[in-house]
Amino acid sequence: MCICGGCGKLIDKKFYYCPWCGKSRVVQEKDDSAELRYAKFKEKQFQKRYNQLEKMEEQLDSLEKELSILVLSAEMHK
Ligand SMILES: [Zn+2]
Known part of the structure; x- marks a missing residue:
């Protein structure tokens, strides 16, 4: 699990986009x-x-x- 940079909710690592706010985790981590x-x-x-x-x-x-x-x-x- 990691924390979304957009909404601060916990998201599973398998998601490339936050299921809550849609912010790209890839963009955040790249x-x-x-x-x-x-x-x-x-x-x-x-x-x-x-x-x-x-x-x-x-x-x-x-x-x-x-x-x-x-x-x-x-x-x-x-
Ligand atoms: Zn989010």
Whole structure:
């Protein structure tokens, strides 16, 4: 048995979540490295998304340039 960090009631060790208040016992007991790993994972995900956005912006930029060139050449051929 151990004590829940959320509500202070006794909970069986086999429970990963407190049956009384739902607080995760795993979160309570886990070491900081797991939390750090998760934070890094989230950061990586964010960075990935940010990079994708940057790439899309670059593609849009080049598309815009191509388009303006197309428009220019169309104007010239009028
Ligand atoms: Zn609890």
